[in-house]
Amino acid sequence: MNENRSSRGSRGTRQEHRPARWRHLRQRQGLVAGVFLLPAGFGFAVFYLWPALRGLWMSFTDYSLLRGSGELVGLQNYRDLAADALFWHSMYVTTVYVVLNIGSQTVLALVMAVLMDRLTRSALVRSVLVLPWLIPQVVIGMLWLWMLDPRLGVVNHLLELAGIGRQGFLGSPDQVVPTLAGINTWRFTGYTALLLFAGLQMIPRYLYEAAALDGAGEWRTFWRVTLPLLRPVLALVLVLSVVGSFQVFDLVQVATGGIGGQPGGPANASLVIYVYIFRQAFSFHHAGYAAAMAVVLAALLAVVTFLIMRGLRGSRSDLA
Amino acid sequence: MRESTVTVPDNHPAAPVEWPAPPARRRPTEPRHGGRWRPSRAVAWLVLILMMVATLLPFYWILRTALSTNAALFTGDQSALPPEPTLVNFRRVLGLASAEEVRAAGGSGAELEFWLYLRNSIIFSTLVTVGQVTSCAMAAYAFARLRWRGRDAVFYLFLSALMVPPIFVVIPNFVLLSELGLLDTFAGLAAPYFFMTPFMVFFLRQFFLGISTELEDAARIDGAGHPRIFLRICVPMMAAPLTTAAILAYVIAWNEFMWPLVAGNDPSVRVLTVGLSVFRSGQPQAAPDWTGLMAATVLGALPVILLFLLMGRRIVDSIRFTGLR
Numbered sequence: 001m002n003e004n005r006s007s008r009g010s011r012g013t014r015q016e017h018r019p020a021r022w023r024h025l026r027q028r029q030g031l032v033a034g035v036f037l038l039p040a041g042f043g044f045a046v047f048y049l050w051p052a053l054r055g056l057w058m059s060f061t062d063y064s065l066l067r068g069s070g071e072l073v074g075l076q077n078y079r080d081l082a083a084d085a086l087f088w089h090s091m092y093v094t095t096v097y098v099v100l101n102i103g104s105q106t107v108l109a110l111v112m113a114v115l116m117d118r119l120t121r122s123a124l125v126r127s128v129l130v131l132p133w134l135i136p137q138v139v140i141g142m143l144w145l146w147m148l149d150p151r152l153g154v155v156n157h158l159l160e161l162a163g164i165g166r167q168g169f170l171g172s173p174d175q176v177v178p179t180l181a182g183i184n185t186w187r188f189t190g191y192t193a194l195l196l197f198a199g200l201q202m203i204p205r206y207l208y209e210a211a212a213l214d215g216a217g218e219w220r221t222f223w224r225v226t227l228p229l230l231r232p233v234l235a236l237v238l239v240l241s242v243v244g245s246f247q248v249f250d251l252v253q254v255a256t257g258g259i260g261g262q263p264g265g266p267a268n269a270s271l272v273i274y275v276y277i278f279r280q281a282f283s284f285h286h287a288g289y290a291a292a293m294a295v296v297l298a299a300l301l302a303v304v305t306f307l308i309m310r311g312l313r314g315s316r317s318d319l320a
Numbered sequence: 321m322r323e324s325t326v327t328v329p330d331n332h333p334a335a336p337v338e339w340p341a342p343p344a345r346r347r348p349t350e351p352r353h354g355g356r357w358r359p360s361r362a363v364a365w366l367v368l369i370l371m372m373v374a375t376l377l378p379f380y381w382i383l384r385t386a387l388s389t390n391a392a393l394f395t396g397d398q399s400a401l402p403p404e405p406t407l408v409n410f411r412r413v414l415g416l417a418s419a420e421e422v423r424a425a426g427g428s429g430a431e432l433e434f435w436l437y438l439r440n441s442i443i444f445s446t447l448v449t450v451g452q453v454t455s456c457a458m459a460a461y462a463f464a465r466l467r468w469r470g471r472d473a474v475f476y477l478f479l480s481a482l483m484v485p486p487i488f489v490v491i492p493n494f495v496l497l498s499e500l501g502l503l504d505t506f507a508g509l510a511a512p513y514f515f516m517t518p519f520m521v522f523f524l525r526q527f528f529l530g531i532s533t534e535l536e537d538a539a540r541i542d543g544a545g546h547p548r549i550f551l552r553i554c555v556p557m558m559a560a561p562l563t564t565a566a567i568l569a570y571v572i573a574w575n576e577f578m579w580p581l582v583a584g585n586d587p588s589v590r591v592l593t594v595g596l597s598v599f600r601s602g603q604p605q606a607a608p609d610w611t612g613l614m615a616a617t618v619l620g621a622l623p624v625i626l627l628f629l630l631m632g633r634r635i636v637d638s639i640r641f642t643g644l645r
């Protein structure tokens with residue numbers, strides 16, 4: 001802005017000014033950092049840290065959303081939970097859902113990512129594949145509710161043409177969980193594939209050339225080069241998708257129980273853990289009990305994350 | 321300002337520093353194995369194209385349904401094109417159709433106050449985006465550019481919030497807002513996302529770590545303070561990633577469902593996702609208004625799709641683990 005300042009920036013004088021200035025700046029950085037962190041720190045303290053501690057506390061109380069208060073009841077909620085058949089049922093339903101969803105989604109995404117890696121880096125292809133991920137889950141739920149409608153849905157129409165016959169899908173107690181897993185696979189495969197694709201791009205090309213020179217075919221190259229080197233990224237993708245899958249909510253809330261029915265249906269067949277916690281907290285006002293279930297879920301997710309990272313040695317790369 | 325206050329070293333590019341190119345750019349387009357496996361390449365393309373078709377077909381089908389009449393649907397017509405194409409459903413959802421038209425179209429009477437919910441969604445998403453990107457960019461600057469004791473510990477504390485399932489904090493946050501009397505207000509609705517999300521802090525910190533510090537060092541030596549360095553150097557250099565961050569924040573806020581469902585169920589602040597689910601559960605079981613539902617569904621996803629058509633490339637390129645290994 002003024003000549004004085006800009007001339008000071010020339011190389012000769014800069015060296016002389018540096019030590020004193022920098023020591024001065026270093027001392028002030030703590031203060032400056034405090035100011036820069038003020039808004040985010042406030043948000044973290046008030047809407048993450050404090051509620052997490054409060055949630056933990058609530059899990060030891062009989063807190064009711066109706067009364068707006070609760071008394072300490074010790075471990076009562078956790079004892080209730082251990083004896084609650086519906087809790088174990090919802091854990092089972094969620095686990096089945098996660099296994100089906102992650103299984104299909106990861107395999108398909110891996111295929112998709114390898115195909116993209118080999119064929120194209122077109123942004124259009126990637127955009128199309130990732131589109132369902134950007135659409136609200138509520139919209140996705142309504143879309144499939146209609147497509148899979150037992151009477152008028154196009155999927156059942158096609159199945160009938162193929163001679164397979166109509167299926168209940170979201171209205172059938174046996175099929176609702178696999179159907180939800182299928183819908184979520186449709187929604188997330190593209191996104192997962194993009195993460196894996198980015199990981200594949202980091203594998204040096206010369207390794208493929210070396211494998212080809214050694215006469216390795218596509219199949220062998222995939223198992224011996226691609227997959228081992230993709231392992232750290234694969235571990236992270238798995239953590240992300242497994243943890244996300246355990247927390248399925250929007251889709252179940254909108255797409256199950258039929259039109260106008262109770263979410264989690266039919267007959268609690270799709271009562272995933274999030275829907276059950278939500279129901280206990282906001283329909284029955286049992287916030288203390290719901291908080292206890294959320295604590296158990298959080299602990300479970302931490303263990304699952306640890307096991308995946310450990311099992312796939314996700315924090316170490318063979319490339320380094 | 322740049323030419324006088326900040327002296328750019330000779331070897332430094334004068335143009336805004338380019339955000340590292342997507343990794344894809346490193347690799348040439350030609351097939352890795354030349355012409356060695358042409359037939360299998362064709363098969364691979366076929367599979368990829370089938371996957372794209374499978375991704376897009378359901379979207380076509382809701383559009384097709386939204387353009388049909390309920391009367392035509394109930395005959396069981398499954399033709400690829402809408403049997404009697406009409407825009408009446410969109411007009412119904414947008415409140416532009418007359419009462420007779422609504423009745424003739426088989427409307428169930430379930431009301432979707434589309435414009436109100438659209439307005440609410442826009443207010444909510446805009447509030448969240450502006451607040452979140454601003455405060456997370458500042459936090460990212462503190463984590464990536466300043467040296468202070470305990471920096472990494474605080475950063476990992478922030479990151480640890482990623483491990484907390486949202487429902488775990490939704491219940492206490494709901495209690496907090498009701499104590500503050502902020503339920504069913506935009507302030508209360510936006511507050512938990514307004515100041516930070518762990519993801520956004522992490523995302524932006526990665527970008528700050530990725531750009532060169534030379535310009536900042538030069539400015540610092542020229543006596544510029546941190547607020548000025550942040551606003552005049554970092555923000556302009558980070559324009560591209562900040563835009564990406566803003567788009568992501570907007571889309572994520574737009575799609576938010578559980579929190580607005582509990583904290584903003586009053587129609588005055590009800591967002592589109594919650595409105596759609598209420599519209600759905602208000603349907604009669606015998607004869608749901610499918611065409612109206614699908615028209616509402618299309619309109620509910622439209623803003624996100626438009627944003628994606630304009631900025632898709634940025635979003636697609638941002639999906640990866642930035643340096644997180």
